[in-house]
Amino acid sequence: MKVQILGTGCPKCKQLLANAEQAVAALGRPVEIEKVEDLREIMKFRVLTTPALVIDGQVKAAGRVLSPDEIKKLLGS
Amino acid sequence: MESVRGAEKAGTWAGLPLWLRGMLAAAGWWLIYRLLAPAAELVAYRLLSLPRGSHLGSSVAFFIFEAPKVLLLLVLVVFGVGIVRTFFTPERTRRMLAGRRESVGNVLAAALGIVTPFCSCSAVPLFLGFVETGIPLGVTFSFLVAAPMINEVALVLLYAMFGWQVAGLYLVTGLGVAMVAGWVIGRLHMERHVEPWVYEVQGEAEEAEPEKLDWPARVGRGAEAVREIVGRVWPYVLAGIAVGAGIHGYVPEGLLAGIMGKGAWWSVPAAVLLGVPMYSNAAGIIPVVKALLEKGAALGTVLAFMMAVIGLSLPETIILRRVLRLPLIAVFVGVVAIGILIVGFLFNLIF
Numbered sequence: 001m002k003v004q005i006l007g008t009g010c011p012k013c014k015q016l017l018a019n020a021e022q023a024v025a026a027l028g029r030p031v032e033i034e035k036v037e038d039l040r041e042i043m044k045f046r047v048l049t050t051p052a053l054v055i056d057g058q059v060k061a062a063g064r065v066l067s068p069d070e071i072k073k074l075l076g077s
Numbered sequence: 078m079e080s081v082r083g084a085e086k087a088g089t090w091a092g093l094p095l096w097l098r099g100m101l102a103a104a105g106w107w108l109i110y111r112l113l114a115p116a117a118e119l120v121a122y123r124l125l126s127l128p129r130g131s132h133l134g135s136s137v138a139f140f141i142f143e144a145p146k147v148l149l150l151l152v153l154v155v156f157g158v159g160i161v162r163t164f165f166t167p168e169r170t171r172r173m174l175a176g177r178r179e180s181v182g183n184v185l186a187a188a189l190g191i192v193t194p195f196c197s198c199s200a201v202p203l204f205l206g207f208v209e210t211g212i213p214l215g216v217t218f219s220f221l222v223a224a225p226m227i228n229e230v231a232l233v234l235l236y237a238m239f240g241w242q243v244a245g246l247y248l249v250t251g252l253g254v255a256m257v258a259g260w261v262i263g264r265l266h267m268e269r270h271v272e273p274w275v276y277e278v279q280g281e282a283e284e285a286e287p288e289k290l291d292w293p294a295r296v297g298r299g300a301e302a303v304r305e306i307v308g309r310v311w312p313y314v315l316a317g318i319a320v321g322a323g324i325h326g327y328v329p330e331g332l333l334a335g336i337m338g339k340g341a342w343w344s345v346p347a348a349v350l351l352g353v354p355m356y357s358n359a360a361g362i363i364p365v366v367k368a369l370l371e372k373g374a375a376l377g378t379v380l381a382f383m384m385a386v387i388g389l390s391l392p393e394t395i396i397l398r399r400v401l402r403l404p405l406i407a408v409f410v411g412v413v414a415i416g417i418l419i420v421g422f423l424f425n426l427i428f
Contacts, residue, residue: 043278049199
């Protein structure tokens with residue numbers, strides 16, 4: 001499983017990354033987390049707002065900072 | 078959804094149906110709001126026994142009344158707008174704008190700029206996403222001008238401090254600036270000043286499916302917006318009101334009439350020039366604006382200042398530099414600044 005956080009480095013993006021890390025740590029499963037900061041890479045996901053959360057190549061949320069609990073649910077806890 | 082569920086741990090309150098909770102909250106809000114003026118009187122003049130009409134007394138009374146009032150209005154409107162915005166996602170706005178002709182597109186883009194959630198850190202992805210779908214450059218700019226300039230925080234504060242007429246005028250003229258500025262940029266055919274790689278961007282992934290939200294989830298988003306936005310701007314609101322309170326109490330009436338009044342035509346361009354590089358959110362600037370007005374500054378001048386401060390910001394132009402070349406950025410700032418200038422002169426003429 002792979003989680004990608006799309007964002008160009010704004011405070012919200014960092015918060016989403018932190019929340020994702022927290023969610024993954026709580027799950028205790030090996031999940032790869034990647035921060036995508038390159039604009040061209042971000043645009044490949046067709047998001048209009050950042051930060052965005054991508055799980056296994058699928059955009060799950062854009063423009064919102066999801067809570068660790070919400071991310072856990074998306075990861076299928 | 079999460080926040081709603083989180084609240085359920087709070088006990089009986091959360092056991093009540095959503096509509097009942099909404100009504101109770103609204104009633105409580107109204108009650109507190111009505112009690113603010115007498116409470117501020119009581120605290121400033123009875124409890125602190127400050128002499129009526131003194132500098133300190135009027136400053137303190139101003140602060141005690143305005144601070145909770147503005148915060149209450151802010152919570153209410155941010156909550157409401159947070160819910161409205163669950164209906165207007167940027168993806169939906171893009172679909173609505175795709176394939177529009179220019180003039181209609183400019184009008185629609187500016188209007189959608191008000192309700193579509195936007196933060197300046199998303200300006201670039203949004204720009205790219207719009208251009209990628211073939212939305213004309215000018216229409217995209219109408220959106221980019223309107224989105225930060227006309228927002229719920231600015232409108233609430235204007236309403237709270239100056240009444241609905243000024244808030245309405247700000248809304249209408251702000252929309253006008255956004256529409257015309259975007260239209261002008263479109264007419265100038267500046268496409269060649271967009272970084273070339275922008276037009277090569279091709280989305281690969283499928284567009285994310287729109288979220289399906291039920292009403293409790295939408296209300297949860299409203300609460301989320303309150304936590305996020307009010308949580309972020311309240312220090313600015315208080316600081317702005319404190320500065321405003323100081324001006325209210327200590328600066329003599331009519332002092333600013335000479336430099337910022339109607340007679341001084343150059344004060345409008347000066348206000349715009351001063352406002353463009355300054356960056357603050359509406360929450361911090363409006364209480365100051367109110368105090369300036371009281372002391373004789375002209376409405377057009379202070380509105381122009383405010384639009385320049387919150388509509389054009391240095392951080393946003395720096396972010397946009399990644400996709401736009403300097404000539405286009407200069408035109409963007411220039412056209413919007415001229416629009417604001419016209420609004421300022423117009424207001425000074427009418428009022």
